[in-house]
Amino acid sequence: MTTPASRPSHQDGSYPRPQLQRSRWADLCGSWDFAVARADTPAEVEFDRQITVPFPPESPASGVGETGYLGEVWYRRRLSPEDLTAAGLDDQGDRLVLRFGAVDYRARVWLGGTYVGEHTGGQTPFGFDVTSVVRAADGPLELVVQAVDDPHDAAQPRGKQDWQREPHVIWYHRTTGIWQPVWLEAVPAQHVAGLAWLPDVPGASVAATVRLAQRPEADTWVTVQVSHEGELLAEQRVRALDQDVELRVHLARQANGQAYEDLLWSPERPTLLDATLTVETDDDGGTGRSDVVGSYLGLRSVAVAHGTFLLNDRPYYLRSVLEQGYWPQTHLASPSADALREEVELIRALGFNSVRVHQKAEDPRFLYWADRLGLTMWGETANAYAFSPRSVQALTTEWVELVRRDVSHPCIVTWVPLNESWGVQHGAHDPAQRHYAIGLANLTRALDPTRPVVSNDGWEHTDSDILSIHDYSPTGTEIRARYGTPEAVRELLAGIGPAGRRLQLREDVRDQPVMLTEFGGVSFAARHEGDWGYSTAADAGDFEARLRDLLDAVRDSALAGFCYTQLTDTGQETNGLLDENRRPKLPVETLRSIITGK
Numbered sequence: 001m002t003t004p005a006s007r008p009s010h011q012d013g014s015y016p017r018p019q020l021q022r023s024r025w026a027d028l029c030g031s032w033d034f035a036v037a038r039a040d041t042p043a044e045v046e047f048d049r050q051i052t053v054p055f056p057p058e059s060p061a062s063g064v065g066e067t068g069y070l071g072e073v074w075y076r077r078r079l080s081p082e083d084l085t086a087a088g089l090d091d092q093g094d095r096l097v098l099r100f101g102a103v104d105y106r107a108r109v110w111l112g113g114t115y116v117g118e119h120t121g122g123q124t125p126f127g128f129d130v131t132s133v134v135r136a137a138d139g140p141l142e143l144v145v146q147a148v149d150d151p152h153d154a155a156q157p158r159g160k161q162d163w164q165r166e167p168h169v170i171w172y173h174r175t176t177g178i179w180q181p182v183w184l185e186a187v188p189a190q191h192v193a194g195l196a197w198l199p200d201v202p203g204a205s206v207a208a209t210v211r212l213a214q215r216p217e218a219d220t221w222v223t224v225q226v227s228h229e230g231e232l233l234a235e236q237r238v239r240a241l242d243q244d245v246e247l248r249v250h251l252a253r254q255a256n257g258q259a260y261e262d263l264l265w266s267p268e269r270p271t272l273l274d275a276t277l278t279v280e281t282d283d284d285g286g287t288g289r290s291d292v293v294g295s296y297l298g299l300r301s302v303a304v305a306h307g308t309f310l311l312n313d314r315p316y317y318l319r320s321v322l323e324q325g326y327w328p329q330t331h332l333a334s335p336s337a338d339a340l341r342e343e344v345e346l347i348r349a350l351g352f353n354s355v356r357v358h359q360k361a362e363d364p365r366f367l368y369w370a371d372r373l374g375l376t377m378w379g380e381t382a383n384a385y386a387f388s389p390r391s392v393q394a395l396t397t398e399w400v401e402l403v404r405r406d407v408s409h410p411c412i413v414t415w416v417p418l419n420e421s422w423g424v425q426h427g428a429h430d431p432a433q434r435h436y437a438i439g440l441a442n443l444t445r446a447l448d449p450t451r452p453v454v455s456n457d458g459w460e461h462t463d464s465d466i467l468s469i470h471d472y473s474p475t476g477t478e479i480r481a482r483y484g485t486p487e488a489v490r491e492l493l494a495g496i497g498p499a500g501r502r503l504q505l506r507e508d509v510r511d512q513p514v515m516l517t518e519f520g521g522v523s524f525a526a527r528h529e530g531d532w533g534y535s536t537a538a539d540a541g542d543f544e545a546r547l548r549d550l551l552d553a554v555r556d557s558a559l560a561g562f563c564y565t566q567l568t569d570t571g572q573e574t575n576g577l578l579d580e581n582r583r584p585k586l587p588v589e590t591l592r593s594i595i596t597g598k
Contacts, residue, residue, distance in 0.1 A: 008294035009272035009372065014337045016101050016181040017125075018368035019408050020195050021294040024088025025185040028143075029053045033076035034064060042110050042144040045074045053077075053182060054101070056175040059331040068165065069152075070176045075145040079111070079184070084134065088186040093291070095187050096134050098143070099127035101180025101363065105149040105156055112141040120394075122149070122157065122175075123361040123382060124401040147177035155391035157398055159359030159382025160324065169532055172326060172571045179333040180363055190214060190281050191291035197275075197408040198450065201264065201301045201312065204254035210245040210277065219282035220290075224249055226297075227274050228263060240279075254299070264312050265298030265410045267353040270374030272296045272410075298371060298410025302451050304465050307486075309452075309513045309560045311376075311413070318376065318561030319595060320354035321347060321577070322518060324570045325362050328580045337365055342582075344369040347567065349588055350577065351595035356517065356563050359383060359419060361402045370411035378454075378563075379403070379412045383422035387433055391423055399440065403447045414466060415444045415451055420458040421501070427460050428502055437462040457517055459501035470518035471498040472565075474535040474546070476553030479519070483557035489514050513560035521565040521575040522546045524585055533575035534565070544586055547577075547594045555597050564595070 008021050015021050034051035037044075055062035057073055089096055100107065104122030108115070111133045119126040134141065150156065151174055152163060162171035194211030208224050220240040224247050226233045234249045254260045265271050279291040303310040309318060323343070327335055334340050340363060347355050354376040357366070361381050370377055381399055384391040399417050406412055417440040418424060424433040441455040441463045452465035461467055469492075473479055482492050493514070497503040523533020524543040537543035554562045569576040577591055578584045584591060592598075 007274050009274050009296035011294075011368070012337075013341055013365050013368055016099070016183055016364065018364055018371075019197075019295045019297075020192065022088070022092060022185055022187070022292075023294075024086065024092040025183050026083045026086035028077065028079075028083065028182040028184060035074045036066065036070055036072070037074055038072050039074070039146075042074070042076070042113070042142075042146075045076075045144075047074065047076050051075065054178050054180055055330050055333050056104075056179050057177060058173045058175065059329060059333065061329040061333075061335065067173050070174075071150060072146070072148045073177045075147070075178060077143045079134075079141045079143055081140070083184055084186075087184040089134075091186070093186040093188040093191065095129060095131045095189055095191075097127050097185055097187055098130045099125065099183050099185065100178070101125050101182070102361075103145065103147050103178050103180075104175050106147065108146045110142075110144040112137050121398040121401065124398055125180075125405065145178065149174070149176045151176075154386035155384050155388050155394065157382045157384050157391075157395050160326075161382075163385070167571050168530075170573060172324075173331055175332045179331075187213070188279075188290045190216070190220060190279060192277055192279060192293045194404075195277065195293070195295060195408065196404070197295075197297040199297065199299045199301070199410075201254075201260070201299055204252070204260065205248050205250045206273075206297060206299065208247045208249065208275075208277075210247070212240060212243050212245065212279065215243045216240045216281075221280045222247065223278040223280070225276045225278075226251065228271070233273065251299075261312070263299055265300040265371075266311060266316075267348075267374035267376060270298070270372060272298055272371060295408075296371070297408060300410050302413045304452050304513050307511050307513050307560065309466070309515075318354045318515065318563075319352050320356055320376075320378070320517070320561065320563035321350070321352045322563055322566040323347070323355050323357050324566065324568070324573075325357045325360045325366075326568075326570045332360065334363055334366070340366040341369045341373075344373050344375055346578075346582060348373060348375055349592070350584075351592040354378070354413070354561070354563070355567075356380065356416075358566075361406075364405065364409075367406060367409045367411055371409055375411060376413045377409075377411045378414045378416050379406055380416045380419065380457075383419055385423060387423055387425070387430075387436070392436055395423065396440065396443070400443070400447065403444060407448050413451060414454060415448065416454045416457050417441070417444060418456040420470065421456055421460050424456065424460075427456070427462065428505060434462050434505055459497045459499055459503050461504045462506055465512055466560075467493060467503070467512045467514045468517035469497060469503065469514065471516055472519060472521050472534040473498060474522075476549035479516075479550060479553035479557065483514075483516065483554070483559050486558045489558050514558070515561040515563070516554055516557075516559055517563040518565050519554065519562065520547070520550055522550075523573075523575045525569075525579065526574045528572070531572050531574040533573065540586065544590065544594070547586075547591075551594050552597065
């Protein structure tokens with residue numbers, strides 16, 4: 001039996017599920033057969049071209065680069081004996097699981113001509129046990145994936161994907177089909193199917209919720225070991241009596257009230273603890289190791305109180321940047337695993353301690369690097385544009401899966417299910433839309449009671465723990481007038497916001513922190529007619545002056561944090577601090593000075 005890396009917190013960032021890591025897996029990305037076709041079965045499809053997975057067919061890196069209305073696409077690839085060996089079949093385990101990071105939007109999957117399953121939701125992971133198909137096969141198997149993504153469906157969560165044929169204003173090229181990794185891994189019949197960490201800083205402990213693949217029939221034991229830099233901090237072993245197993249691991253070292261902060265996670269000290277989970281089953285009287293997975297966690301707490309955002313029970317000022325998570329050659333997919341690390345490193349180098357990946361649930365490998373290098377994040381999702389029973393069901397289903405996917409990452413410090421009333425455009429007048437926003441916020445708290453929730457980022461708050469405002473005023477003078485004093489902020493919150501929308505739709509103000517979560521958007525170095533920003537700088541000197549004016553005003557205000565729009569130029573939006581290829585428009589040292597005020 002192979003085991004994961006001894007320090008999962010120091011993995012190389014390539015494994016698609018960083019907090020549930022196995023040592024053997026087969027990366028199925030690369031060249032696949034491809035077709036744009038409407039069909040019911042793979043036999044009806046003529047695969048007439050090649051695509052590089054996981055890059056969307058709209059992107060240049062895919063080798064397809066077709067940006068029109070695709071609607072339905074097909075993928076085909078052979079699984080070879082080498083793939084099965086790499087996945088660890090009959091070594092790591094005797095079951096084989098085919099996994100997808102994300103396929104936009106509805107996916108159906110066949111293997112060796114056998115239909116193995118389907119999934120709906122363009123941002124959420126899924127997988128299928130394909131053991132029986134593989135065991136019955138004699139030779140290589142054809143893997144076929146169909147993806148259906150209606151470009152005109154406003155009820156489908158789509159984020160920044162444009163409904164018009166060509167990108168305009170703040171919307172970009174669509175993403176159809178596979179856009180995150182595809183991989184194969186072997187597992188034992190009884191194995192860890194899910195894992196969630198819940199740190200309790202005052203209680204000097206951490207809770208682990210382990211989801212087993214099946215309800216235990218034989219005696220089954222789950223063991224958790226937590227360590228730091230090779231030092232064993234705690235070990236807990238329990239007998240599994242149900243499919244969901246809850247363990248509470250007490251960290252004796254944390255009981256010292258004068259030293260407990262040594263192991264706490266923060267952007268300044270991103271300390272991670274390593275964990276190993278072992279599942280053992282008693283089969284025919286002999287105890288055998290069933291499954292071993294590596295994981296990691298961070299000890300930290302997040303809260304709001306007295307108008308302040310608190311990290312580890314101390315006031316923490318968020319310096320955040322809006323990040324579209326979009327690359328010119330690969331669109332919503334990252335160019336590589338290394339590119340995700342480089343993005344986090346770049347954000348930190350600019351002086352930000354937080355990032356808001358906008359209208360997108362980012363690749364979990366990005367979250368790993370935020371955990372490891374020290375960058376807080378706002379957990380967001382792509383929104384729908386319409387309000388209907390179908391849109392409510394679609395977004396709610398996907399949001400629940402995303403919160404469960406990301407809940408264990410210490411970098412996530414706030415949840416944001418809705419942005420700027422997208423999909424709830426008439427919440428000020430429609431009680432149903434208000435109830436939906438309130439319901440999403442409370443559902444999020446039910447799934448994760450440990451983090452603040454923003455019910456609708458930007459305006460028309462219904463039940464937010466942080467009152468976030470979007471304000472693209474072009475001058476520091478206007479920013480100071482609105483946010484320079486607590487009195488000015490309170491007056492603004494009671495009325496119509498800078499975007500012409502009510503800032504609050506309920507009167508139960510709870511002294512929440514107030515943050516400016518979108519501002520700036522200064523365009524510089526526009527290249528084509530139609531390039532766009534919220535205001536425009538004439539040259540580099542003007543760009544620097546505008547940035548200093550705005551950032552100085554925000555830092556001098558009565559706000560608890562900010563989020564500048566935006567990190568990079570994206571498509572026709574030329575309002576980035578860097579161009580679309582991640583080249584800074586001013587020296588990094590200058591930008592860092594502007595952002596931090598130092």
